[in-house]
Amino acid sequence: MMLDTERNKHYNEYLQNKIPKTKPWPTLFHAFWVGGTICLLGEIIKDLLMFWFNDMTVDEAGVWELVILIVLASLLTGIGVYDKLGAYAGAGSIVPITGFSNSITSPALEFRREGIIFGLCAKMFVISGPVIVLGIVASIIAGIIHIII
Amino acid sequence: MNRQGKSTLVFNSKPRVIGNYSVVGPKEGRGNFAQYFDRILEDDTLGQPTYEKAECKLLELCIDGAISNAKLKPSQIDCMVAGDLMNQITSSSFAARSLNIPYLGVFGACSTMAESLMVGATLIDGKYANNVVCATVSHFSSAEKQFRYPLELGTQRPPTSQWTTTGSGATVLAQNSSGVAITSATIGKVADWNVTDVNNMGGAMAPAAFETLWQHLNDLSIEPDYYDLILTGDLGKLGSEVLIDLMENKGVHLGANYSDCGQMMFKNTQKVFMGASGCGCGASVLNSYVLQRLKNRTLKRVLFIATGALLSPLTCQQGESIPCIAHAVVLKGENYV
């Protein structure tokens, strides 16, 4: 196969310049305020939990906080709201734990029609699988580094 | 030989368009061509449980519409030539199953409409068929599932992205003495200028459109102004600007007679960035706006160039660049054949 590498290189450079430059500031601001609000919502949930349940420790409340955010995000994904939030906020709704929940629920919903076993269950981790795999690997490496130093 | 130049087929018997039909989804129905489409769906699931089934149903509706528009019965159609974007072109094959017509499945990604018209016209010109229906379909939701992300995943679409058209177009060609004719067609070569960005289909496909257009003009020894309208399928805003630049580099000026279905499909307010894409984009515009204008003689000669990106999610993940193809079909109004 003959490929004109020189031409392709020129073309790709030309194409890069041709791509319209979008202003980054609006999206950065959207990500900032939505992300900040989700974190703030989490903190308020944690405080409310500790306010209602006197015997709850900060660590327990912290775990409940994440669980509640995860379930909320999953529900919002189900009713078709989270993707609109994502289109507006970008990383503002991907980086918080709610984005992790969205990345598990959305493929499960999408592939539900291929059946519960081979669709919903099998495809659930299509997007977030790497997070769990690399998370576990990295945690074990962290443990080993901890032993060494 | 019925061929001119390197790769342009000349159809001496002039296969005619005797029926055409277009069906689009609700979003397309609010776009720039709303008044031209034959049918605009209110519900893009068409009452089907899956989007794949909906896509198949969409194609069936469109083919049925085109056949009745031609005042024929399905049993009078000698061959159906169709394709789509799904794996193993299931939508077309499943539609063929229920229509019970001899069937040729073609795959040219978003260039399918031009490819199917070309195959259909060849069948008729070679006297292998009297009536052929050529069709294609695409559906936003099934394409997203296959090529991008789940619908409910919260991500931003990059600024160079395009919106897959929910729509279908079908044309019935026949050996006939009147009507819009298909006079020639240019078979495209696969062009790969090493673009790897799957979110910039227009940029990847523009070289294919350029090579086919260049070949076509050379084969027939004509200038672009021979046509009232040179219409590319789904290059989008960026891709069509690139095509104009590429032609300009060769010293050929594409003027006001050039436009792109993808760029024109949606209104600026519809948040689709570079415009529309998908096989349904070119197909629905060709079978509504373009054919109507050819019939009412506001257009004389049209060059329809549908472009397609021949990639799969797998090849992208393996880091392959995007091979693209474009096929060109010439449609002429009754009095200009």
Place this chain on the structure above:
Amino acid sequence: MFDAILYLKVFLVGGFVCMLGQVLIITTKMTSARILVTFLTLGVILEIFNVFEPIKEFCASGITVPIIGFGYSLARGAIQGYETFGALGIFTGGLQAVAAGIAAAVVSAFIVSLIFKSKTKR
């Protein structure tokens, strides 16, 4: 509890972290899975160098709600697991620490998918 200054810190730090993610998206065209993995790894690294705890002291949910906190919990769990159970704890600790989060995500995704359908975009 209900500390307005802390809330402000949570909002600002949380927002800043997400904005960093957006900078990555704009400059590198990263997809959401890569963003998640990058920030998760960042959390693990912060914990290895013992800097996560001080940040958490400062802004609480501002750093634990972003996926960085998930990475921190995994690493922290593995390290604490080693302290309590020895070498085996490295393997069990990480997952134990994030078990609630993963289980909640899986179960809610399962139930939600049985109830709802994905919708067409307009």
